[in-house]
Amino acid sequence: MNAVLGLAQVLEREPLADNQRDMVERIRSAGQSLLTILNDILDLSKIEAGQLRIESRPFDLAALLANLDSLMGQVARSKGLSLRLEAPSNRLGPLLGDGLRLEQVLFNLTGNAIKFTEQGEVAVHVNTLESSASELRLRFEVRDTGIGIAPDALTRLFAPFAQADAGISRRFGGTGLGLSICKRLVELMGGVIGAESQLGQGSSFWFELPFVRGSESEAAALAVLSPPIPSGPRLIGAHLLVVDDSAMNRDLVERALHLEGATATLAADGLQAVQLLQTRPERFDAVLMDVQMPVMDGLAATRMIRGQLGMLDLPIIAFTAGVRDDQQAAARAAGADDVLAKPMDLEQMAVLLTRWIQPRPASFQPPVAAEPEVVEAFPEIAGIDSARASQRLSRDRDMFIGLLELFVHDNTDAVSQTREALAAGDREAASRRMHTLASNAGFLCALDLMASARGLEQAIDQGETDLDKGLDALEKGIADLVAASAPWR
Template sequence: MIGFSVFWNFRNTEAQIMKLAYTEAQANLNKDISFRRWGTLHGGVYVPITETQKSIPWLSHVSGRDVKTTDGQQLTLLNPASMLRQMMDLYAADYGVRGRIIGLRQLNPGNAPDAWESEQLERFTRGEATEVWAVTDIERKPHLRYLRAMFMEPGCDKCHGILGYKTGDMRGATGLNLPLAPYLEQVASSKVGFGLTHLVIWLLGLAGIAWGNWLGANWARARDQAQVALENHRDQLESQIAERTAALSDSMHAAEAANRAKSTFLANMSHEIRTPLNAITGVLHLIRREGLLPGQAEHLDKIDTAGRHLLDLINGVLDLSKIEAGKLVLASLPLSIPMLIGNLVSMQQERAAAKQLALATEIDPAIPEHLIGDSVRLQQALLNYVSNALKFTDAGGVMLRVRLIERDGDDVLLRFEVEDSGVGIAAEDMATLFSEFEQIDNSPTRCHGGTGLGLAITRRFARLMGGDAGASSEPGRGSLFWFTARLRIDHAPKLPSPVFDAGETMRRLAAISRGKRLLLVEDDLLNREIALSMLEEVGLVADIAGDGQQAVAAIGKQHYDLVLMDMQMPVMDGLSATRAIRAMPQFASLPIIAMTANAFDDDRQRCRDAGMNDFVAKPVEPELFFAALLRCLSK
């Protein structure tokens, strides 16, 4: 490294000092050229004729070379070249820098170029360069030689026109010879200084190496002792790490077991509650179909309302747990905001009319007609808002608005608002409004029911859709609840799709049910009775299997057009039974519909993976059940 530093500093010093020499030569030449140009602009100067200053013999062709003043003094003309040459002679005598004036053709024989200068003038004539540098020896001493091309300017033809030059012609060069001895002495002096400096550094380095070796020898024993201590410590540390790793592993297994237990509990809770709920809603459907006595309709409506409230509670808890576990995946399906709002209003219009409330809508016309998003979650969030607004409003009405906030490329940000004229909310209750299991009135005497999950889930849905949720209210003057959601614009071409109402679905089912035979795989007796009654409504006949094993055996003996399969059964569950059926080639296309109280999204996926064609969750909605039957039997 020291050797490289010496080399680099020597080279750098030479380059810098030579650059100084070039700069000085250029400054001197610039001075000479400026002086000559000044003389050219003034046509030369007249000076007295003396013993040392005679008339310039090679200017004899210039008229007015010699003049006599009115007082009798004799003057002679010094042209710019003569003036500059005298200046160059003085500068060379005083400072050792010799200026040069040379020409291709000369008036003054002293302006004849030497061999090197002649070579450069030829280059100037060919247009290869306009200035040149070179380091050469003059009288065995190094000089920096510098030449710059000289061109005819207006005023030069007074003296040099006789040689045949015209304005703009290259006729010679101006230059100088700069002695390099002072600069080379400075280079040598700098090299000596750098050399001594690096020598001292090298000696210090050797001393440091020797001192380091001495320290190393003394530290060797300490290092060995430290190594032994370090190995002992490492052994202890590895033992501690092993113990802590085992403890961490136990904690992780415990956490995973707790998480599995939580998931199992939620799944079992959902299944166990949905199963009797299915019986409740199914029996209600059967009673309504068979006809009601006076007063029974009101009682059945109360039972239906209580059952749906319990189902909403189950769905809310499951949605919240899936959001917290990061397992809730939003759908990306085509949707229409006017259709979504229209469907929501149709569901709540009867409830609003019962309280003599106006339920109005306002949709921004700038919203694109076709969008992509999760219409189910959007409707669920709006349903939470509208239900609360109707619940807490006794007079006036409820306004549902949808506005376009921004449009960025293929995305839109929409703001959904539900404004009511109800009782309003106190300022101290706003902070916890969107918290889980929080209600404005938690007292035992509260007038309105609810789980305290609707608003919390709405905010979670909004944030999953790239937005947020909030509210503003004033006691006695109503409330405004809002949430935003980012949706994509659907550019795909739209094909008309047939839409059937519940009555049309049942009529179509009845039309294709002749000769169709179904297998109902269900272990719960009441749920069997309800399913059979619903099938009888559309003229379908079904056999019964109490578990999956009985179903596989029955399919091998009897032809069936469709199988309704429960998931959770004794002996053999529905998934295992479906896989066993699909393993038989002759039943590869047999339609199988899951009809189960296992309503998680991953339950649906497990059914699809096992080979089922469709999915109906319990409690069974008759319209959804009949639509699934129609889809599978129409194929």
Template sequence: MNWKSIVSRYEAFLRIPQDGSPDVVMRMRAIWVIGMMLVGIQIVNQMIMYVTYDGFTTDHIIGGIAILALLASVHLIRWYKQKYFYAVFFNILLLGAICGTALPQGTGINTALIVFIALGPVMNGFIAGRQAAIAFTVIGFAFVTFLYWVSLNHAPLSVDRGFALEATRYTQSLFALAMSAAMSIMLSEHVYGALAETRTSMLRARRAEAAKSDFLATMSHELRTPLNGVIGLTDALMNANLGPHERELTRTIRRSGESLLLILNDLLDLSKIEAGKFGIEPRAFDITELMEFTADTWRESARAKGLSMDIAITGDVPPAILADDLRIRQILQNLLSNAIKFTATGRVDLILNIATVDGDERVLEFRVSDTGKGIPEHLRDAVFEAFEQGEQGTTRSFGGTGLGLQICRMLATLMGGSIVIEDTSPKGTTFLLTLPAQAADLAPPARASITDATETSIEGLRVLIAEDNEVNRLVIRELIKGWGVESVFVEDGLACLDAVRHQTFDVILMDKHMPGMNGADVARAIRRLKTPMADVPIIAVTADAMAGEREAMLAAGMDDFLAKPVRADALREVIMRTVSRRSVAA
């Protein structure tokens, strides 16, 4: 245990809040430190007097009482934190000690303890601030003058030492006191002023962070609601009998909606990472499947620009890799998107090398290479900063927010890895993503078994949809109309609760924000029912996608969570998964 941990534990005992106001923490710390230093001085003084007087004297009793009083005052901080009380208490002890040596024998200004008078302004400045330091200085001048008067009125001392010596001690004492006061006032004013400014800046930053989070939460909800209509309805149209031209128009609308959703997700991801609310969730997955899926996602975009795209995997490929496949895919998707965006002719390649470190430990080296125009040398680091896209005009020419690479670097760091520009020239660029991972055995995916078990059982389900937005109701109605389910729609929370009380449903799709009663409150009320419907599966379908929303909905009694915009495959999957899970549990 080092001294820092000892100090922290002692201050915790004294109930000095480490996360409280910095100036309060510093004042309380000054009180106990000064008190303990005075205790130490008294203990040393006790030992010196014992040797000097060859035994215990009355002074030892007085010193012992002073030590006990100091210890009591220090530990009083645990219950009482009035700074002026401690300043006055220490001043009385200091001036009392000087008087105890200066008055009985008429020593006056010649007392050996006179030098301690200079500590008064510093002590008061740190404990109680500038005003206390000034007050002690005024009292100190009067006190030193009084001691000088005592010296002058005791003839033996005056004769022995002479008037000049008395005057010299007097002026030196005043000078030391003045210097101490000036330094204390300036120092305490500067320190506590800086602490006050720091606290103000910290509070302002916290308010700004809270305002930013509120703004992002509001914008996320308000943008996801219309996006749900755009993406959801184009999803439904793609399954309809459209002509080639109409299908291409629908696909273009869908891509535009997806692009807007990607920008929104980038902003939310950046906010979550900066707030420390972005978690990494490792799981076993097939790395070959991930590579193929990621490349296939962008193969059509590459082909549309006349670009070739290949993937390759080298090294020791285990049956499965234990890592966060979702975040790896997110980084690779971003790198491939940029590579295709900034490459006019040639090719884009995705290459993975798996290196064995020790036992099951692996290092994944992903390289995304292109034949674009490259990145200028002076911008190699800048492209990883927020809202940076390389040279001027890049945003106008190619679009984008400039957040992608910064998020990629943050995600790589969260996973214990790194991302760098390995090589760049006018002939192309190669990004290198390095991540630690572990080899694993790929267990049969539980999701697949649930799908197989419930693929046919979704038909005939009775589904209650609680949604106040007309467009969102239309989206869900269009997505599920070919599934063979019976759907009942309600427009507010109270109507949802009433329907559950009087009817039977197999699953509920619950919006969060509804008039009358919000989704979380409805879920809690359903779980309190004394009927079999208290156990009905409830899925939150909401436009709120900020950090903590999923956990809040699950804590309210819901079984699963689906963020808008809603896609047909995701909606079908979450319904099957939730109903199957409830069936197994029953």
């Protein structure tokens, strides 16, 4: 997902023909939908395991509601609906609570209301129920003029995987996890949630939450954390060290940094990063460090940079697919200044880097808009879904060839490396190698290879020992793909 969404963001900033831009938007939309489902599943798993923590930090409710109005208003207008927002006219000042989880609940309820409404409006109401000098209690309500819900279905709506009826899933999609997660989050934040509805007459979903009022110093801190909208490249002259074992991720980050005026040196593991910093310690303004890598992982490399090299002031940003709080805390404990979760949002990455980097002056010419080139046909290669690859890469044939070359270079020996790891009793390394292969094959749309590698990864993780047949078949599949793609490399 990191590669798909990230490269789609990069492509959107390139000069594209209308049909190409439409395909990029479709890629991003489909990717975001899949990411939403994955995040729902992960959130539910964390809640059930007792690993989801509710934060208490200052946040600006007015800014949160403005963001909701801006983003969901566009979605509503695209369906011919209006989104109406009613909130207290007086600014409530900073509140202490989990603003991100509050936003998650509001976006989920508002998104549902828009999804199930064909005409009319969706209204979001925020009312103060109780207020004192130090605390207040707010009621949030999302009303729609949509299809409504039968009374007997209301009682089960907040259960996991529940929807009003089977036809809802077929017609509107979704997993049925959203409302269950909303209920759990609201209760974890000390609130209550409910719904009223009549079939054919719309619905009202509401929740109430307590908040503590923030101080003036916290209000000032919020103002500092709200940067202006950028008008151009924000990292001009900066030089970053990008450390990731995935060639595709390195390529993605390098492209994104170039668009912001920065340059990048690339390293494939933590040991290479340490060696580069040992040789040229003054060269880099910051390090983007993946956490999970072979040879030397990001945590060990970060500890060595801080300890053995004594580079205490060099900003290190860890990026990781780990979603648990303890995984992100481990990165900070190792010496990382900040953590960026995968899949990376390129805008979020740029904003985060501006907090840590003081770019050096340098000449930078942003990409010049040009007439779209004539699109060449994608190569037809046995083992690759060329049509899907073409759509995923917005018909960028050169990028496809480049990724194909990277895939062959990085994965031709994947099976032999896995066998060696298994023979040495290192099942973790074997699993990680299959995980990387599956990810790379999926991005290239070599779907059979992806499925085979993923199956082997799961078998290794589950402790299975009879793996030879699967490894033999996968090795042959890779060899066939390498041979079939030779004319295009």
